[in-house]
Amino acid sequence: MATTTEQQGTGTNGTTRATIGILVVLVLLAVVAYLSGDPSQRVGPAAADLPAERTAVALPLESAATSNLRIPSIGVDTRQLSELGQTEDRRLEVPRDATTVGHYAGGAAPGERGPAIYASHVNYRGVDGGFARLADVEAGDQVLIEREDGVTVVYAVDRVDEVDKNAFPTAQVYGPTTGAELRLITCGGAFDPDVRSYEDNVIVFGHAVEAYRA
Amino acid sequence: MRGRRSSRSAAVVLAGCVGLAVMAPGLALAAPVPGGTSEAECTLNGGTWVSTTETCETAATTTTTTPPAVDDVESGDAGTSASAEPTPSTTTPSDTITPVDPTTPPGGTGSPGSANPDAPAADTTGTTGTQPVAPVEPISAAALAGDVPDLQSEINRALALEEVPLADLLPLPDLPDIIPQPDAGGNFENVNDACLNAISQLQFPTGTEGLDVLSEQLQGFCSTLDPTTLTDLLDDLLELLNGLIPSLPPPSPTIPNEAPHYVPAYYWGYWHHQYDVDCPELTYDEANAILAWDRSDPFRLDRDGDGEACEANAHGDDVEDVEYIGYPVGGVATGDGSTGSGASGVEVALAAGVLSGLGVTGLALVRRFARQG
Structure with missing residues (x-):
């Protein structure tokens, strides 16, 4: 011009x-x-390579503590785990720091019949939480949970819901299930500065596909 | 002269571009910083400083879990990534279920648990996603009718209201207008229908609080049951009720000043002075409810006359074990809005410095060439 x-x-x-x-x-x-930067927060493959020489273990399993939780698609691989109970006002406890992933002791153990429930912060005290990218998980993604007895349970994600905290689907998250299932919970949606809380929860629903010993 | 003017307009255009390019990322970067690390930085960014946690809250910057800088720079992105959108439930509509097997004896056996004799087989396989869909055992209405009273007695036990007159019982509120009914053979089409039918038969005492929420939860559970798998429906419902009922709001401890149209059975004795009660038989709340109802203190629960009944029961007696048996209530507080992702204050300052340096250089270059031209 x-x-x-x-x-x-x-x-x-x-x-x-x-x-x-x-x-x-x-x-x-x-x-x-x-x-x-890269707009996608998915940093890895939907599924990890499982060891070729693995011994299948029948599901459901007996109770055992979690030793490692992996979500390859969003790069989560943590041994920083804790057990969660309920607070005095009956809410689910949350981990004391940003990156720890908590397992709800009142729910099922990984691989046990029922929902194994894990919660971690999306962010806390200026630090990205253990489940900072949970909303980027997609149906079909793999979640691998290793138990302290050496068994690894492989879950497939069924769906990722974002729900209003005031309409939390308690029955669907904590309620009984036919097989071994998985729930991963963190915060999402808009942040309400008045109550210092996100308005929604991001919930990943999954079911156990297999369990193996490496 | 013409060349000079046109080069000037070129300079203006270029300067505008540079200015815009400098400002855009700068603005984008400035916005997402949820706070900065000091109170001064926080308030400068329009946030609210929370001294207890040493965090800064900025409403506009915490709407997504991804660094907002990404969304801001990529104008046109709706903000939340697509995967955060609620994905439709994988539960298939009820019409995909295998029709009721005509060979099934109508009516079922009526014994508890007879609705699903093959359940262990499903448990041992454990997986539902990859298994071929097996014909699902229909749930017989008679079996359900045999077990629903069990659920009901569980409700009565959990609410401690075994002696409520039948007339004072109500079904769950907000149920669908049409409750699925068993077919001519006495079987339900699928587990979802059977579940909805079962919960529609449950009765709760008038005035129980939180039933709307309970109804919503139970219906949500019924609708998401996988119709292609066997399930111990009634056992599951029982477990669910055990988990949900403890979360209902506790009944108000205050007895109103006038007898309402409905009074829990165990209060009748108090109302009509039919018998005496003493502090050891009552909780602190109950004793004070009675005193509130009748300030004449007919049972002499407030012997020292200070307006507080059974002080000795004030602590401990009615404090439940902290090991709750019900499910946790409501949402999960997993985030305080402070994010470590995106750029820190230092990074923003650096980026701004670099960009303004570039801008200034660009402008200087443009001016120089403009002057030459």
Whole structure:
């Protein structure tokens, strides 16, 4: 446009100007791209490679504590685990720090019939929580939970729901199930600064596909 | 002259572009910072400083779990990532279920648990997703009729209201207008229908609080049962009630000043002074409810006349064990809005510095060339 008109009139100067202009724009674009980063929070494959020589273990299992929880699709791999109970006002306890993943002691153990329930913060005290990216989990993703008896339970995600905390599906989350199931809970939705709380919960529902000993 | 003017307009355009490019990421970066690490930074960013947790709260910046910078820069993105949208339930509609097997004896046996004799087989396989869909044993209405009273007695036990007159019982509120009924053979089409029918038969004392929530929870449970799998429906419902009923709001301890149209049976004796009660038989709340009802203190529960009955029961007696048997109530508080993702204050300052440096350089270059042109 203006540059073209002006290029005709001023020759080399115009070309240099155009080049520098393009360069500046390119640099800025690069900076913007760098700062925005990868918009997807899914950092890994939906499913991990299971060991080829594994011994299948029949489900459901007896009770055992969790030693490792992995969600490959969002890069969660933690041994930082705790047991959760209920608070005095009957709410589910939450882990005391941001990154720990808590297992609800009143629910099923991983692989046991019933829902094995895990909760972790989305963020806490300025730190990304253990389940910061839980909302990016998708149906079909794999969750692997290793138990202290050496058995690993492989779950498949059925669905990811975002629900209003005031309409929390207690029966669907904690209620009895036919087989061994999985619930992963964190916060989501809008943040209400008045009560310092998110309005929603993100809940991942899954069911056990297999259990094995490596 | 013409060249000079056009180069000037080129300079203006370029400067505008540079300015815009400098400002956009800067603004985008500034917005998501949920607080900064000091009170000054926090208030500067329009947030609210919470001294107890040393965190800063900014409503607009915490609406997603992803770093908001991403959404802001990518204008047009709706904000929440698509995967956060509620995914439709995987439960299939009831019409996909195998029709009732005509060979099933109508009526069933009526004994508890007879509705699902093959349940252990389902348990041992444990998996539901990859298994071929086996014909599902229909749930016989007669079996259900045999077991629903068990559920009812469980409710009565849990609510401690065994002696409530039948007239004062009501079904769950907000049930669908049409409750699924068994077919001519006495069987339900699927487990979801049987579940809904079972909960529609439950009766609760008039005035029980929280029944709307309970109804919603039970219906939610029924609708998401997998109709293709065998399930110990009644056992599951029993377990569910045991988990949910303790979460109902406790009945109000205050007895109103006038006898309501319904009074729990165990209060009748108090109302009519038919017998005496003493502090050891009552909880602190009960004793004070009686005193509130009749300030003349007919049972002499407030012997020292200070307006407080059975002080000795005030602590301990009616404090339940902290090991709750019911399910946890409501949502889970897993997040305080402070995020470590996105850019920190230092990173923002650095980025802003770099960008403004670039901008200034760009402007200087443009001006220089403009002057030359």
